[in-house]
Amino acid sequence: MSTWRTVIAIVAKDVASELRSKETLSTLLIFALLIMVVFNFAFELRVENVRQIAPGVLWVAFTFSGILSLNRSFVVEREEGCIEGLRLTPVDRGAIYLGKFVGNTLFMLAAEVCILPLFAVLFDVSVLNPTLWLIVVLGTVGFAAVGTLFAAMTVNTRAREAMLPLLLFPITVPVLIAATKATGQILDGQPFAEISAWLRLLVAFDAIFTVIAWLGFEYVLEE
């Protein structure tokens, strides 16, 4: 099987099982909504203008809920021994990584598409901006690229779910800063030239870490 067909097969498998159970997406959505509501309560009492903290809240909601999705993607593989099955298939390990990575990105994006309108309502901002969508996609890709690699490791440890955020958040600090800054600049209505430095940074992070995670995955999966 060619690499691309393997990738598509793995993504299709994940999407099909998700469409049947709807477990990941529903927990993701509720959790992200909960984060935005909690932050609204926590800050409304002190901050003059809640719109100022809107970009930060949005990205905290995206990344915290993303952790759930990433953990879930390998926990289900492990539960039924599916990961052993994947390991035994005569395909390139890199293709397995790409399949899981694309699947994770899709789940996170699907949840984010639902969160954005709620965000617009709760913080009274406009999210009808293609540049904002681009930032959301780039940030999510960067987060999922490293997250998929780390989730494959942490699922094999005693603490399982608890270890993933500890490792993932320090590494994705650049993504969080760049995405939050760029989102803020868009919501303030600044010109594209101001935002392009952050966009370039996001693209560079995505490119570097997709390649590194793709190379590293081979060593993580071998037994």
Added chain:
Amino acid sequence: MRRDKYLLALIGLTAVSMIASLYLVFVYVPTERTMGLVQRIFYFHVPSAWVGFLAFLVAFVAGIAYLARRDWRWDVAEATSVEIGIAFSTIALVTGSLWARPTWNTWWTWDPRLTTTLVLWLYYVSMLLLRQMIENKERQARFSAVLSIVGFVNVPIVFLTIRLWRTIHPVLFTSEGFALESSMLLTLLVSLLTFTLLYFCLLWLRVRQEYLRAEIDRMKDQLLSAS
């Protein structure tokens, strides 16, 4: 062990260098005019930060070597170097904070170097935690090799990101050379040498300890299988 006399020589050299830098820091070098006595912490702060960085660099190289060669000794070098790196970054963060209070009038600021050091510290502590949670030795080595590579690649990216964001940290090494008076530069360079030697002493001792531990384990197994 056969190489122990080299280790003793290294420890001796480090001790001499240590005494020399203590003399330079506390007696020789003049007190800085605006910041006063507190500025002398600089000669411990910068070398600690440097050793922290060097230790993570060594761990990165050892991680690559482990994945290429699959020799458990590379894993020992990598893990012990990370431990030492965490210790020295902690010193750098604490001394930096003590120095920042009188000069910048704040304990902490989100400057590129501070933030990068803190982010690295958090990451490598998590990495050691993960190591402890894996029972299988071979898997432990493989995972931490991958993690040490990913962590180090991230260093320049984190740094650039935060520099885009904000900075107040003084820049010592500009393109025109050092922005330091010559006696201060000498003291700094000797301190850097001392801390680097100290790093290699500690690394050697830790690696030696792990080898001895492996040797004892092997002997125990031999004894148990013989009886």
